[in-house]
Amino acid sequence: MRILLFTGKGGVGKTTVAAATALKCAQQGHKTLIISTDPAHSLADALDLELGPEPTVIAPCLWGQEFDVYYSMKKYWGNMREMMKAVFRFKGGDSIMAEEMSVIPGMEEGAAFMWIEKYYDEKAFDVIVIDSAPTGETLTLLGLPQVTKSWLTRVVPGQKFAIKTFGKVVRKTTGVPMDKGYDELELLFSKLEKVQALFSDPKICSIRIVANPERMVIEEAKRAYTYLQLYGFNVDAVIVNRIFPKKGSGTFLAEYIKSQQDYLTEIEETFSPLPIKKVLHKGKEVFGLELLSSIGDSIYESDDPTKIYHDEAPMIIEEKPGGFEIRLRIPFIGSDDFKLNKYGDELVIDLGSRRRNIFLPRFANFLELDSYGYESPWLAVSLIQKV
DSSP: OEEEEEEOSTTSOHHHHHHHHHHHHHHTTOOEEEEEOOSSOOHHHHHTSOOOSSOEEEETTEEEEEOOHHHHHHHHOHHHHHHHHHHHHHTTOOHHHHHHHTSOTTHHHHHHHHHHHHHHHHTOOSEEEEEOOOHHHHHTTTTHHHHHHHHHTTTSOSSHHHHHHHHHHHHHHHOOOHHHHHHHHHHHHHHHHHHHHHHTOTTTEEEEEEEOSSHHHHHHHHHHHHHHHHTTOOEEEEEEEEEOOGGGGGSTTHHHHHHHHHHHHHHHHHSTTSOEEEEEOOSSOOOSHHHHHHHHHHHHTTSOTTSOOOOOOSEEEEEETTEEEEEEEOOSOOTTSEEEEEETTEEEEEETTEEEEEEOOGGGGGEEEEEEEEETTEEEEEEEEOO
């Protein structure tokens, strides 16, 4: 099974691109499911069809699904949900608060993970296309099992023997058996970790960043790319959406079109060697299968969207005594062709008249630039802890 996940800044057209990709996969004969993990669902609007919390037939070889976390918990994790509600009632919360708080942090994404694990085990689909939430929410997928465990230990005891003692007290107060819920919770964690491993396997999962040729969008795309690479997720393409055609350069949009062309050049230089796929602006709102089909054709032409377009880590971070070494793949430069500086969590590389800003993980704020060296195509940067 192949998993294709689309992410990017809110409003760039992730849903449209994801839906167009799913339709293209189905047209090529792949049994395809497109699912939305964004709480503010817009997938049904893009497809111009009604979708529910279970897979719905859209077209030949194509199904769609919009997650509902409460539906998923009620169907698959009823005991765990009742356990969490009981804990919050035991701690003094009213029924409404307990109902809301029973959805633990990350469960929207966690619900998506559980469905994916189910489909993977059942070999239900050839391709799963994920229309994800905006970048920030998507990145919570990366540390979901760890974050959820950390939060939960603040609410209930983390040891098996302790939960039994704690459960007896809660059961006397609420009448809810805790052991079944706790077993369900342990199963949830094991499945989260299993699906996280699937997402980290480049043969199974490819992440594609959707962007527009605009300054703020590009900056967020660069940060997303850095974090996705850091955590071992394979980004195999960047899809630039809503590009105005050059033939409109004589209109009142002339200045905007010119700036788009400059940003396109920047995107190609910044994300090299990733493939950059481009989607021209349709001049109207995109929804319905006919328009989505034309967008899928413009992105992939005769290609199979399920192919792996790129599988090479452009950044490698290794821990060393007193700090880290960061290796960046920057081809086609000489060792004397650039200058390098560090400001906070940014590396700034000056290459002739051009400047490249590389965003590092936020922990780099607390590190100092020690040394650097270049051996084509890798720039090795040594960072040490501040004294």
